[in-house]
Amino acid sequence: MKSIMKKLIFSLLFIMIASSAFAFFDSYTIKREELPEEAREMLDKYFPKAKIGMIKVDRHLLKKTDYDVRLVNGTTIEFKNSGKWSSVDCKSREVPEGLVTRPIRNYVKKNFQGVKIVKIVKKSSGYEIGLSDGVELKFNLLGQFKGAKIEE
16 A cells, blocks of 8 residues: 555656646747847848737747747748847748848859748858758858758
């Protein structure tokens, strides 16, 4: 009987601890005014006329808060906790020119004439660029080409 009671108590204790740990992984929506100032400024500068469909906040236990902004036109923009953008996916539309560094723009213009940059991901190691023809390009932080991948 004591053995069963111990197992029951440990099981209940484990369930309580596990469920409280999951409370740190939170996801909810907010209004535009609740975004960090830098994120609002970026939206005003590069997407001034775009209507926001939804802003989702992802809060993680060991990682800081992320913001996912979805515009009505389908564009998605991810921001870090600080408000700095980490990715912009315009689907079939072109990423605003000011978000792409000059060396990357020049490389794409020279080597992929008539193709648009539709996605950009900024990482600590450099940039990943998605083109309208399905090609993905990688660049270092200086904008030097590092490789390509063709989507199938």
